[in-house]
Amino acid sequence: DAKTTQPTSMDCAEGRAANLPCNHSTISGNEYVYWYRQIHSQGPQYIIHGLKNNETNEMASLIITEDRKSSTLILPHATLRDTAVYYCIVRVAVGGSNYKLTFGKGTLLTVNP
Amino acid sequence: DTGVSQNPRHKITKRGQNVTFRCDPISEHNRLYWYRQTLGQGPEFLTYFQNEAQLEKSRLLSDRFSAERPKGSFSTLEIQRTEQGDSAMYLCASSTGTSGISETQYFGPGTRLLVL
Secondary structure (H helix, E strand, O other): OOEEEEEEEEEEOOOOOEEEEOOOOOOOEEEEEEEEEEOOOOOOOEEEOOOOOOOOOOOOOEEOOOOOOOEEEEOOOOOHHHHHEEEEEEEOOOOOOOOOOOOOOOOEEEEEE | OOOOEEEOOEEOOOOOOOEEEEEEEEOOOOOEEEEOOOOOOEEEEEEEEEEEEEEEOOOOOOOEEEEEEEOOOOOEEEEEOOHHHHHHEEEEEEEEEOOOOOOOOEEEEEEEEOOO
């Protein structure tokens, strides 16, 4: 799976949008971008994933650049409960042998009151 | 709650003892995964089951570790002769096992192991 690069930490004011960047310059055409987050002492929580189109769900939006070498996770109105480590992961669709998720160290997002 | 469940949530043991963790995946999920997470690091893959078959084991999984998934439902992870280096959060995840499309893994809350 392609490697990803994320900032170590970010701050955001409560109620503002949080924009978390991820670089994945070596991504292959069949690799998806996944985002998970992990609140302290809990298991990772799935947020969203995409291939090349922008995606939105009830939790967040995912913006993938046209060349697919980077993406941004957007939490539109951050709350204190969004404070967590956010992981950006790229992997192929299951169908071959690439089933596992390879986590980096992620970005610690701190939402401040 | 229909999510992935893990038991126990916390385990404290003495070095040299054996411990066993259980994972109950989301109903009808064919694939089940175990990961380990140490302090300050992201989760690392340990092993993976497709139904009852264990298809892959990471090099992180030493001979002291064994995982099973009888009947393709719940799974157990046993650590024999625990060492202090085994102290970590052990995470279980499951997915539908649908080939050919993007597949999402859903994680349980984890079992935190402390070896004294």
